[in-house]
Amino acid sequence: MPPSSSNGPAGQRRDGSPPAPSARQRLLRQQRHLVSLEPRFLGLLLTTLLPVLLLPLTANRTGPSAWLVPLLYSLLIQQSIRTLPVLRPSPGAMTLVRAYRLLGVLAAGGLWLPVLTGGWPIPGVRLVVLLLCTIFAVATSIRLVRLLARVPRVNVLVMAGAAAGYLYLGLTGGLVATAIQVLHRGSFSLGSDASHELLLDRLTYFSFVTIGGLGYGDIVPTNATGERFVVLLSVASTLYVVLLVGLLLGRFIATEELEFELEALVDEAEDPTTPLGARLATNDERTGTERSPDQPGPRDP
DSSP: OOOOOOOOOTOTTTSSSSOOOHHHHHHHHHHHHHHTHHHHHHHHHHHHHHHHGGGGGSSSGGGGGGGGHHHHHHHHHHHHHHHOOOSSHHHHHHHHHHHHHHHHHHHHHHHHHHHHSSSSSSSSHHHHHHHHHHHHHHHHHHHHHHHHHHHHHOOOOHHHHHHHHHHHHHHHHHHHHHHHHSSSSEEEEEOTTGGGHHHHHHHHHHHHHHHHHHHSHHHHHHEEEHHHHHHHHHHHHHIIIIIIIIIHHHHHHHHHHHHHHHHHHHHHHHTTTTTHHHHHHHHHHHOOOOTTTTTTTTTOO
């Protein structure tokens, strides 16, 4: 005789708890969760666009512009945490997510220190805050790519998430370059306008020029550290465009083909001259049911 199951006749366990979901149920639940996250991609795109457009206003480091950098990056950190939740709840995943959120809170709080205290209290604090922001941005970029690689469908909102990921890559490059310049001064030659612009704004511009493959030459790396950073950033941007955009494009084509096949199947089911339509009509006659043109048959999805 087969071993007795721990589930009762109604599918429940002997202790009264509900049965564990099957692999298919977990997959469907995860896909529904991913679909519910799609509207958040638009918010992430807007919050990544704000630093790109408004960082030049930080050239004047006094007055309202002094609040601009911490405000922009705090909004970006908050939206990143909101857009990237836990996909597969487990003790290890929950620990990593808590650490990720704590890192974001510390980075956002550190950005407000010079505004609230009138400057950096200790010279080394600036480097620590930059490192926290850099680690958070790198972790966010990785998590966003993993999330976009799992989306079950491709639409305008998902493409907005892919565009946000590209912008996030440029902002991350700007943070990393700024941290390198602070840690090892002279890693980049900033050009004639360096004294009139915020360091983060200048190197964020350099980051986007690098990932775009433009190479204007107004900002250049001057040592091995800066050169290796440029190489890694160029490779990362190329891989992002090739792999992620290729993946989303392939999924979009597959979705379109699936919808076309479903429409063809519905048309075949509604046509009594086709084998499927004749079979459904015969089944309706046996069961004594009538189908209206817009009502699916018993076997239609």
